[in-house]
Amino acid sequence: MHEVQYTGSKKRQHGREAAIIPRKSKPTLFALLVNGAARSVRVEPDTPLLYVLRNDLELNGAKFGCGQAQCGACSVLVDGIERRSCVYPIRAAVKGRITTIEGLGSTQRPNALQRAFILEQACQCGYCSNGMIIAAQALLLRNPTPSAPEVKAALEGHLCRCGAHNRIVRAVLRASREAQP
Numbered sequence: 001m002h003e004v005q006y007t008g009s010k011k012r013q014h015g016r017e018a019a020i021i022p023r024k025s026k027p028t029l030f031a032l033l034v035n036g037a038a039r040s041v042r043v044e045p046d047t048p049l050l051y052v053l054r055n056d057l058e059l060n061g062a063k064f065g066c067g068q069a070q071c072g073a074c075s076v077l078v079d080g081i082e083r084r085s086c087v088y089p090i091r092a093a094v095k096g097r098i099t100t101i102e103g104l105g106s107t108q109r110p111n112a113l114q115r116a117f118i119l120e121q122a123c124q125c126g127y128c129s130n131g132m133i134i135a136a137q138a139l140l141l142r143n144p145t146p147s148a149p150e151v152k153a154a155l156e157g158h159l160c161r162c163g164a165h166n167r168i169v170r171a172v173l174r175a176s177r178e179a180q181p
């Protein structure tokens with residue numbers, strides 16, 4: 001059986017529709033700025049940023065959830081804006097400063113949001129925590145003193161199956177409060 005290359009429409013093959021298989025593009029060298037450090041990877045241009053972070057750069061904070069920009073588990077910041085890295089191609093990421101949750105703080109030195117999530121016990125299984133914290137960081141960058149409804153609106157597109165929502169909102173409000181002079 002021979003491979004069918006993508007042509008923009010389905011081809012007929014032996015009297016029936018053949019599946020469309022996207023034409024593979026060549027691996028290309030990309031220079032990235034991740035958490036303030038210059039990194040480079042050689043991948044196909046359409047490779048999702050999430051795959052590069054987890055498979056090539058060993059940054060596993062961003063999680064694979066739905067793979068369709070629906071859950072938020074994979075979120076990262078690109079120039080301070082939240083992006084769903086499961087659908088964000090590496091060719092788009094080269095133009096911006098990428099910040100993952102590892103770039104916000106560490107276990108030894110958590111940033112205000114990470115500390116507040118710990119203090120408010122805002123994680124249950126923790127699978128959504130990356131996306132929640134990244135979305136909250138993006139919110140606090142554009143609005144350092146959000147109200148509870150504004151926090152809820154900012155986190156709306158993030159799914160938490162454990163029901164930690166109220167504690168997550170409390171944690172974001174706490175981080176905001178504690179960052180005030």
Ligand code: FES
Nearest residue numbers: 065066067072086
């Ligand atoms: S894994 Fe990216 S939004 Fe769900």
Ligand code: FES
Nearest residue numbers: 124128160161162
């Ligand atoms: S804490 Fe488990 S999915 Fe949110």
